[in-house]
Amino acid sequence: MPSSTETQLGEVPLPEKFSDPEWETRVNLAAAFRVAYHYGWNRTINNHISARIPGEPDHFVMNPTNLGWNEMTASCLIKAHVDGTILTDTELSLAPAGQNFHSAVLDAKRHLQCVFHIHPADGVVVSALKDGLMFADQSACALYGMVAYHDFEGIASAADEGPRIVKDLGDHMVLIMRNHGLMTVGRTIGEAFAYMQRLVMACETQVKLLSTGAEINQVPVEILEHTRQQMTARTEGQPYGEQAWPAIVRLADRLDPGYRD
Numbered sequence: 001m002p003s004s005t006e007t008q009l010g011e012v013p014l015p016e017k018f019s020d021p022e023w024e025t026r027v028n029l030a031a032a033f034r035v036a037y038h039y040g041w042n043r044t045i046n047n048h049i050s051a052r053i054p055g056e057p058d059h060f061v062m063n064p065t066n067l068g069w070n071e072m073t074a075s076c077l078i079k080a081h082v083d084g085t086i087l088t089d090t091e092l093s094l095a096p097a098g099q100n101f102h103s104a105v106l107d108a109k110r111h112l113q114c115v116f117h118i119h120p121a122d123g124v125v126v127s128a129l130k131d132g133l134m135f136a137d138q139s140a141c142a143l144y145g146m147v148a149y150h151d152f153e154g155i156a157s158a159a160d161e162g163p164r165i166v167k168d169l170g171d172h173m174v175l176i177m178r179n180h181g182l183m184t185v186g187r188t189i190g191e192a193f194a195y196m197q198r199l200v201m202a203c204e205t206q207v208k209l210l211s212t213g214a215e216i217n218q219v220p221v222e223i224l225e226h227t228r229q230q231m232t233a234r235t236e237g238q239p240y241g242e243q244a245w246p247a248i249v250r251l252a253d254r255l256d257p258g259y260r261d
């Protein structure tokens with residue numbers, strides 16, 4: 001059984017201009033884009049996932065604007081400083097709306113590696129509901145206590161919105177951006193991906209549930225708290241989703257290993 005690093009990196013030679021940690025981050029982030037596209041979470045050139053480079057706390061990589069998520073590769077990702085300076089010599093650029101709040105979160109929350117932001121249809125529906133996410137099924141229950149909200153201010157391109165997003169996120173792992181979309185964070189790319197997967201599932205279930213028009217069976221608060229404690233205990237202090245991440249990378253490889261380029 002190969003180690004997770006070998007599983008993720010395979011035999012791909014490391015380009016000389018990237019350190020090993022940067023290349024591994026780029027490969028994993030590109031895999032996240034490809035599988036998120038495969039799941040239908042984003043089929044536009046918009047939305048962003050960013051990841052801090054291990055050993056370079058001020059630097060992160062993120063998708064360039066004008067490329068679809070099915071086109072992302074390890075080498076096309078743009079490297080930037082958390083102060084907004086672009087470090088990659090490229091004609092491609094970062095979208096200001098995405099860069100503003102990704103850099104703000106990564107600058108303020110140094111224990112996090114990844115910020116994941118999408119606008120999936122059912123997630124946008126839940127973001128526009130007055131009461132937001134319901135904790136009505138097991139997937140949603142496991143997020144109880146982890147969800148924060150940020151009010152819509154227009155397209156998030158204003159630099160001064162970043163600190164407000166950071167403040168609203170607080171210590172939560174999930175931020176529902178009202179009338180806009182979803183954001184998750186993670187101590188690893190796999191953790192942010194796993195929280196997003198659970199959040200998207202919860203939103204899809206909620207929309208179907210509400211569409212029935214039937215009375216909803218409410219989960220008692222003590223059961224919600226118990227479920228969250230169970231979820232925390234299962235991770236044994238490790239980032240949530242770490243066990244599932246190698247399978248996501250294998251899926252990316254089966255879909256198209258070209259993301260490793």
Ligand SMILES: [Zn+2]
Nearest residue numbers: 117119180181
């Ligand atoms: Zn957005």
